[in-house]
Amino acid sequence: MFAIxxxxxxxxxxxxxxxxxxxxxxxxxxxxxxxxxxxxGESGEDERGAAALRFLESLSPPAMRITEDVSVRTSFISxxxxxxxxxxxxxxxxxxxxxxxxxxxxxxxxxxxxxxxxADPRFHLVWPNAELGEHRAALESVxxxxxxxxxxxxxxxxxxxxxxxxxxxxxxxKENAKCRLRGFGPGRTDYLKRQFDEFVKSxxxxxxxxxxxxxxxxxxxxxxxxxxxEVEPYEPALLVFRVAEGRRLAxxxxxxxxxxxxxxxxxxxxxxxxxxLSGHQPDNAPSxxxxxxxxxxxxxxxxHADGHLLGVAIAIPTNxxxxxxxxxxDSLLRNHGEPEDIAATGVGYLxxxxxxxxxxxxxxxxxPFNERALALRPQTWTAPSDCWTTVTPIVLPRFPRRRLTPVxxxxxxxxxxxxxxxxxxxxxxxxxxxxxPHARSFPSLARKPGMPPRLRMHAEIRFPRSVRGPxxxxxxxxxxxxxxxxxxxxxxxxx
Amino acid sequence: xxxxWDSTGPRGGLGVKFxxxxxxxxxxxxxxxxxxxxxxxxxxxxxxxxxxxxxAKDGGWTLDEGAAATEKGKAIKLGKDxxxxxxxxxxxxxxxSDGGFTIDYAEQTTVLSLPALRRLRFPAxxxxxxxxxxxxxxxxYLAALGLLGATLAVEAGCDxxxxxxxxxxxxxxxxxxxxPGDKEQVFELSRESAIDLYNEALAAVGxxxxxVETKELTLRPxxxxxxxxxxxxxxxxxxxxxxxx
Numbered sequence: 001m002f003a004i005x006x007x008x009x010x011x012x013x014x015x016x017x018x019x020x021x022x023x024x025x026x027x028x029x030x031x032x033x034x035x036x037x038x039x040x041g042e043s044g045e046d047e048r049g050a051a052a053l054r055f056l057e058s059l060s061p062p063a064m065r066i067t068e069d070v071s072v073r074t075s076f077i078s079x080x081x082x083x084x085x086x087x088x089x090x091x092x093x094x095x096x097x098x099x100x101x102x103x104x105x106x107x108x109x110x111x112x113x114x115x116x117x118x119a120d121p122r123f124h125l126v127w128p129n130a131e132l133g134e135h136r137a138a139l140e141s142v143x144x145x146x147x148x149x150x151x152x153x154x155x156x157x158x159x160x161x162x163x164x165x166x167x168x169x170x171x172x173x174k175e176n177a178k179c180r181l182r183g184f185g186p187g188r189t190d191y192l193k194r195q196f197d198e199f200v201k202s203x204x205x206x207x208x209x210x211x212x213x214x215x216x217x218x219x220x221x222x223x224x225x226x227x228x229x230e231v232e233p234y235e236p237a238l239l240v241f242r243v244a245e246g247r248r249l250a251x252x253x254x255x256x257x258x259x260x261x262x263x264x265x266x267x268x269x270x271x272x273x274x275x276x277l278s279g280h281q282p283d284n285a286p287s288x289x290x291x292x293x294x295x296x297x298x299x300x301x302x303x304h305a306d307g308h309l310l311g312v313a314i315a316i317p318t319n320x321x322x323x324x325x326x327x328x329x330d331s332l333l334r335n336h337g338e339p340e341d342i343a344a345t346g347v348g349y350l351x352x353x354x355x356x357x358x359x360x361x362x363x364x365x366x367x368p369f370n371e372r373a374l375a376l377r378p379q380t381w382t383a384p385s386d387c388w389t390t391v392t393p394i395v396l397p398r399f400p401r402r403r404l405t406p407v408x409x410x411x412x413x414x415x416x417x418x419x420x421x422x423x424x425x426x427x428x429x430x431x432x433x434x435x436x437p438h439a440r441s442f443p444s445l446a447r448k449p450g451m452p453p454r455l456r457m458h459a460e461i462r463f464p465r466s467v468r469g470p471x472x473x474x475x476x477x478x479x480x481x482x483x484x485x486x487x488x489x490x491x492x493x494x495x
Numbered sequence: 496x497x498x499x500w501d502s503t504g505p506r507g508g509l510g511v512k513f514x515x516x517x518x519x520x521x522x523x524x525x526x527x528x529x530x531x532x533x534x535x536x537x538x539x540x541x542x543x544x545x546x547x548x549x550x551a552k553d554g555g556w557t558l559d560e561g562a563a564a565t566e567k568g569k570a571i572k573l574g575k576d577x578x579x580x581x582x583x584x585x586x587x588x589x590x591x592s593d594g595g596f597t598i599d600y601a602e603q604t605t606v607l608s609l610p611a612l613r614r615l616r617f618p619a620x621x622x623x624x625x626x627x628x629x630x631x632x633x634x635x636y637l638a639a640l641g642l643l644g645a646t647l648a649v650e651a652g653c654d655x656x657x658x659x660x661x662x663x664x665x666x667x668x669x670x671x672x673x674x675p676g677d678k679e680q681v682f683e684l685s686r687e688s689a690i691d692l693y694n695e696a697l698a699a700v701g702x703x704x705x706x707v708e709t710k711e712l713t714l715r716p717x718x719x720x721x722x723x724x725x726x727x728x729x730x731x732x733x734x735x736x737x738x739x740x
Contacts, residue, residue: 005675009606010520042614083502088727095730104727122675147611152498152514155606159674204508 003124005161012117015150021112026066030182037192039145052138053189061183061216062125063168069119079108126168170218177217185214233418234315236382242311246360249309251298252442254480258294260352265332290317296480297375305435310375315470382469385486389432393439393456394474394482413474424462516611517641523598531594535587547577607641632703639696646689
């Protein structure tokens with residue numbers, strides 16, 4: 001067992017999330033790792049240090065010991081000189097306000113410097129089942145070179161600790177995650193080094209900032225689940241994008257939104273996109289592989305639910321999707337600096353356009369879960385349950401016949417999608433959750449001329465055992481149809 | 496010591512950049528927000544309806560409309576509407592607003608990061624590599640400079656702003672941090688000791704053959720900058736009077 005200990009020397013920390021306004025706590029393990037790589041890089045890049053870092057990245061995600069007693073300082077705007085301009089005359093020809101004793105001014109822009117105080121200024125990343133061995137001395141040396149974590153006004157000291165009384169309270173988990181944190185894995189050291197070299201060569205192009213490579217769910221000590229949870233076809237760690245601005249959409253627009261996201265990503269990719277993105281094989285036949293799904297997160301279930309879209313979740317398949325594919329997808333989801341975008345280059349951001357000048361903008365939601373609307377929390381859609389109810393209707397992949405009832409078709413569709421065969425299916429065109437639109441209000445999907453449109457029906461499905469979401473069933477899953485919400489034990493009806 | 500980034504120089508974003516090595520912060524403990532009042536009692540007790548004030552032709556103000564400066568044939572009122580308050584006369588209605596904090600005590604924490612200094616290298620001449628002895632002497636000098644600066648700042652007192660004067664109730668003590676669990680070395684540094692330490696470190700830098708500027712730097716503006724300052728001041732003055740230039 002060993003741990004990396006970190007202490008905030010000022011008794012307070014200045015670390016922010018990507019929006020640079022909200023604090024980041026718990027700290028992302030990748031932030032600690034990037035600080036180690038930076039210390040190694042600025043201290044001579046010795047080979048033993050590199051070997052120690054590569055060993056560290058090869059280990060499984062660490063557990064963490066952190067304090068949960070956090071006091072956030074009141075956030076306020078500071079107007080500070082910025083780095084890319086020093087003229088005392090503004091672009092509009094006006095004099096900038098003089099600063100201090102100087103007779104000339106300089107442009108100042110609003111910035112936030114979020115800070116927080118911790119009841120215990122120390123935290124640990126813990127590997128309970130690993131030993132450093134020959135890498136200990138080198139990693140200790142790298143730790144001693146780390147100067148700050150987060151803002152440079154947040155100095156730290158870092159060390160290797162193997163005290164047996166370090167008890168972790170946050171663990172990497174596959175289900176019931178309370179938060180998703182950026183982790184690090186094999187290849188991270190080399191990627192960061194490469195990215196830094198490119199960054200410098202490009203003249204500090206912000207589009208080359210390091211991307212996250214691995215998202216890890218963290219939660220309390222995993223508890224044995226009584227009911228067996230089926231192996232999921234999709235990762236429960238959803239990438240959630242919330243609607244930032246633009247046209248307000250409803251659940252009926254799920255197909256339109258999914259198609260717009262796909263076209264946006266393909267446009268950003270350029271050239272020949274991979275099969276998981278285009279949905280086509282090299283010979284143009286429809287793809288048969290599992291692909292990322294773009295799922296509509298609508299306001300449903302609550303007393304005043306009206307089904308409008310709060311955001312979109314991207315579900316990553318557990319099979320047929322490598323970490324290289326994920327890195328590519330993550331790169332495509334980042335804003336590429338289009339002039340009209342409000343988000344900074346490099347943040348998760350999508351501007352969707354359709355039918356002329358209609359557009360809606362989505363931005364990656366990395367806020368703490370407790371600050372989000374229910375619909376934007378992944379566990380709303382992924383919590384294990386044996387009962388699931390549709391939010392968008394299931395598109396039946398086959399037409400029912402005399403000896404093939406709609407229930408049979410949907411049961412077969414569940415199995416095809418990777419879920420167990422249901423023990424009960426209740427069907428109808430009317431919605432079974434408050435705020436969900438009628439099945440017939442969803443537009444039909446285009447088919448070849450002369451072919452009738454596929455049936456779309458709402459369903460309540462009970463599986464023989466607990467299933468972890470997301471649950472997406474039927475044809476047109478890639479357009480957000482057949483998306484279900486866990487409804488354990490009780491159902492909300494619209495009547 | 497405080498870090499810098501020469502981002503607006505000829506190299507733009509590739510300009511020299513290094514993080515701060517000295518961080519300090521004063522916090523107030525158990526702060527309670529207060530309320531401040533604003534009002535004025537005019538010792539002459541001039542009422543707002545006492546008269547209309549006009550801008551005088553030769554500066555100042557006058558009650559004589561005939562002696563006032565004119566614009567388009569009309570006498571110009573002082574300020575917006577010629578009230579006595581435009582000439583700083585008259586009472587101001589009392590009001591309250593949020594302002595000020597009451598605290599139990601204030602606490603200052605200062606961190607001097609030696610690892611941050613260890614990242615810096617000091618070649619004797621441009622293009623040369625630094626030597627271990629030269630680096631050590633330079634980093635020691637910077638550490639001594641940081642300690643001296645922090646010591647003298649405390650000694651100068653904390654007159655942070657109007658009605659915010661803090662007085663230290665105990666002497667400054669420094670903790671030299673090693674690994675957690677190791678015994679921390681606690682020491683105090685008087686003004687005299689800090690100056691002696693600084694001078695000793697400065698001498699070591701000289702002995703190592705490294706250039707160090709000890710005289711106060713005088714910066715002279717270029718003619719273009721002087722012109723820019725004049726232009727800036729003219730613009731500011733014009734904006735203040737509401738005139739177009």
